[in-house]
Amino acid sequence: MxxxxxxxxxxxxxxxxxxxxxxxxxxxxxxxxxxxxxxxxxxxxxxxxxxxSKEALYQGFLDRMVVRSRAEAAQILDAPQGVVAAYLDASSVADDPSTRTVLAALRLAGVPEVDVEAALAESFSFWYETIARRIDDPVLARMVQLVGDGFYLHALIGSGSDHDTAVVERVVSLVADWQRDAS
Amino acid sequence: MxxxxxxxxxxxxxxxxxxxxxxxxxxxxxxxxxxxxxxxxxxxxxxxxxxxSKEALYQGFLDRMVVRSRAEAAQILDAPQGVVAAYLDASSVADDPSTRTVLAALRLAGVPEVDVEAALAESFSFWYETIARRIDDPVLARMVQLVGDGFYLHALIGSGSDHDTAVVERVVSLVADWQRDAS
DNA sequence: GTCTATAATCGGATAGAC
DNA sequence: GTCTATCCGATTATAGAC
The missing domain is CATH 1.10.10 (Arc Repressor Mutant, subunit A)
Structure with a gap:
């Protein structure tokens, strides 16, 4: 008790x-x-x-990140704005809880105690699978992911751009155009 | 002598x-x-x-990176494949000399001795200016940069995709279409 | 489950010889 | 310009009390 x-x-x-x-x-x-x-x-x-040990602490952090990423990806799949907007919005906002965790993990990249890269690769793969489930063209899906990952990198170094919200809109309409043409 | x-x-x-x-x-x-x-x-x-000191060593490394990035950006401006293809090719190949330097700097992000983020932001701004000089639409230029930065992040964690070369082609043709429509 | 005390090691930096 | 020797602080980890 x-x-x-x-x-x-x-x-x-x-x-x-x-x-x-x-x-x-x-x-x-x-x-x-x-x-x-x-x-x-x-x-x-x-x-x-x-x-x-320090290694166990780091590994515990990475394990929690992977579990949370899987849950986050599942949530995004049914987001009202659509997966593309939801993914890009989350990755471009540095104080989103899941974004915070990823940025923290990125700062851990390269430490000898644990395989940070593998854990991050697993998290990113959840998101790609989620995006790809709503965009049939795998090349376009990968492009969307790369734009989001670019946001992550800029969040890491704290350098956003005034054009970022417009970029999100542009990518969303790009995907919408493709969906229309494909039908 | x-x-x-x-x-x-x-x-x-x-x-x-x-x-x-x-x-x-x-x-x-x-x-x-x-x-x-x-x-x-x-x-x-x-x-x-x-x-x-360790701080001086780190700062020397960052200073060299910024100098080299400025030179690299100037070179890319006149690349035969065009700036878009040149930038995306360089950022997607992890053993390109200038990419290696950026990846190394990213692994330094967050250390207390120096302002890694500021140095990286300066380098990235050179590349954006270079891209923007060949793409009049700033939103499209930023999108191209973000895709390239997505490549950097994936190179950092060692997770490429089979679709990456196709993504480069797609973005190049996307930009070409826009240039045509704008004229 | 949480604490203090301590052992053992490592990393940054100085001093001074060559 | 480069070396060795040495000091000092910080950090991981253990042992054992409460």
């Missing part, structure tokens, strides 16, 4: 949230065990009870 | 090349002063003569 209120997050999740925040603000070098623990309000020893 | 043969690289450049290689293979945590120095064939002390 737990005494934790239903609304409070378990420490394990709090620790992963702290890792995400630290990765976004200071990169992988800022994500020390001590910093992650104290941001979550526990001691280093407390963290190491939940994740036995 | 130097005794160095004309073809040998100065140690300073060798050190920056070593940093690039290490960033690509192991991320920022692998790019220790010791590792960079020994890859370049010198000692840690030897490195610190040329770059007085």
């Amino acid at each position: 737990s005494t934790r209120p239903a609304h409070a997050q378990p420490t394990r999740e709090l620790l992963l949230d702290s890792l995400e925040t630290l990765l976004l603000s200071g990169g992988s070098s800022a994500a020390t065990l001590e910093a992650v623990a104290s941001t979550a309000g526990v001691s280093k020893g407390g963290l190491l009870y939940h994740f036995g | 130097s005794t160095r043969p004309a073809h040998a690289q100065p140690t300073r450049e060798l050190l920056l090349d070593s940093l690039e290689t290490l960033l690509l293979s192991g991320g920022s945590s692998a790019a220790t002063l010791e590792a960079v120095a020994s890859t370049a064939g010198v000692s840690k002390g030897g490195l610190l003569y040329h770059f007085g």
Whole structure:
């Protein structure tokens, strides 16, 4: 019988949230065990009870990202604006929760402890499959994905453009034109 | 009067090349002063003569990237295939020299010592200006850039697609159609 | 489940010889 | 310009109390 209120997050999740925040603000070098623990309000020893090593902590973060990406992709499939607009909107807004997680993972790219690239590739593949389910032409679907991924990269370096919302509209109408011509 | 043969690289450049290689293979945590120095064939002390600190080393790398990007953008402006094909080809091939440098810099994103994001934003702006000089519609120009940046991101995580060459062709013809309609 | 204390290692940087 | 030797701080991880 737990005494934790239903609304409070378990420490394990709090620790992963702290890792995400630290990765976004200071990169992988800022994500020390001590910093992650104290941001979550526990001691280093407390963290190491939940994740036995830095590698386990990182892997836990990546696993959660993949699970969430799969769920996010499923949601987007039935978005009222359509998959294209939904995907591009999410990827161009840096404080979208799922975008935050991806950006944090990107800042982890290259660390020796875990295979960040594989986890990100898996997440991206969910989104491609989702897009491709609504756009029959695989080349066009890939192009849409690449535009969204371009947004991710620009969010990573914090450089948006005034034309970005117009780009989203243009791509949406491009896809709509194609759907019309194909029928 | 130097005794160095004309073809040998100065140690300073060798050190920056070593940093690039290490960033690509192991991320920022692998790019220790010791590792960079020994890859370049010198000692840690030897490195610190040329770059007085880790911060100076990183900044030297970013400065070189910005200089090279400006030169690369100028070259692409007069490429025989046209700017669009040239930009997309370069960004989709992970072992292109200038792409390697950008990917290495992306793996440095978030480190506290230097402003990687600003340097990358400057490089990307050169390319946008170059693309925009050949495509009058700024929204279309930005879309082309975003597709290329999507390639960069996928190169970062090592996940290409079979459709990528077809995407390049499609975007090129998309731009050609627009140029025709506008005239 | 969480804490403190401590061991062991590593990375950045200085000093000074050659 | 390059080297070795050394210092110092930071970081991961363990041990064991509560």
